[in-house]
Amino acid sequence: MIELKNIHKTFPSKKNGEPITALSDVSLTVQKGEIFGVIGYSGAGKSTLVRCVNHLEVPTSGEVSINGNVLNDMTTEQLRQARQNIGMIFQGFNLLKTANVYDNIAIPLKLTGVEKSEIKKRVDKYLDIVGLKDKKDVFPNQLSGGQKQRVAIARALSHEPDVLLSDEATSALDPDTTDSILNLLLKINAELGITILLITHEMHVIQKICDRVAVMENGEVIEQGNVIDVYSAPKHQTTRRFVNSIFPSDVPKAFIEQLESEGPIIDLTFVGTSADQPALSTVSKRFNVDTNILSGNIVQLKEHPFGKLTAHIKGPKEETDKALAYLEEQGVQVSEVEQGYDSN
Missing domain, CATH: 3.40.50.300 (P-loop containing nucleotide triphosphate hydrolases)
Structure with missing residues (x-):
């Protein structure tokens, strides 16, 4: 055209x-x-x-x-x-x-x-x-x-x-x-x-x-x-x-320093049907981990729901690794947050 x-x-x-x-x-x-x-x-x-x-x-x-x-x-x-x-x-x-x-x-x-x-x-x-x-x-x-x-x-x-x-x-x-x-x-x-x-x-x-x-x-x-x-x-x-203007995902540096020793802080991207599933809730039940949402939002992209969350997965490394692998199997895009912003 x-x-x-x-x-x-x-x-x-x-x-x-x-x-x-x-x-x-x-x-x-x-x-x-x-x-x-x-x-x-x-x-x-x-x-x-x-x-x-x-x-x-x-x-x-x-x-x-x-x-x-x-x-x-x-x-x-x-x-x-x-x-x-x-x-x-x-x-x-x-x-x-x-x-x-x-x-x-x-x-x-x-x-x-x-x-x-x-x-x-x-x-x-x-x-x-x-x-x-x-x-x-x-x-x-x-x-x-x-x-x-x-x-x-x-x-x-x-x-x-x-x-x-x-x-x-x-x-x-x-x-x-x-x-x-x-x-x-x-x-x-x-x-x-x-x-x-x-x-x-x-x-x-x-x-x-x-x-x-x-x-x-x-x-x-x-x-x-x-x-x-x-x-x-x-x-x-x-x-x-x-x-990021609609999905602010920066986590204060102090949070990362405080929490990262207890498990990874991750960015989760939910696209389409994966946005409708209680993935984090399921992870907490399936594995020996606790989940804490630090920030997030879900929007509608014309015909598709789309969401981004930043979360802390707390637990033994073996269990957190299994939890992250499970999230990826469910169609959730997972990336670890490497650094935050300094809130001072």
């Missing part, structure tokens, strides 16, 4: 120095019908990347193709037509303040030559989908932030695209409103079959709706894969920072 090959993007320096590199050799493939997330901290190159997808930013080199059509090879008119198949929503909503909700959706359709009867049909249809059919005569300043974003989504959908790009669309919203918008995107993806590529700096967005994820840093993709694989076995330090 969307394929980016070796994308580079540089910008001229404001002081006539070396060009500024925003993207370096980025390659991604987004499959038809999936929700693909790109996450990174500020300055990672995420916004530049998503704007390269529809050539709002033209890559310095590399190739962008959508549905097998290479955007780099298109004329200005061909590119204009292609963009009608690529919806986009932004953090700032970009609504016309002097136009009501109906016209905010209708005016872009008028400008592309859609007939009046078809415009009405589409505006009504997509306002209904986003849950704002009763707000069509209301002006943006009378709407909440979440409602404004719903109007922006309806406007993007009104062109009936195959692809929807989301540029930090929930960053300005409170947590409850963010969840409502994410649920709406899930609904759009499931019911309309629209492929969604979104960028964010929020792990909650990735875990709630994405099928796959790419992690960016300094203009490069440093890690990518299925969300559940990236969460359960992050390879890059930046990825681990993102995962």
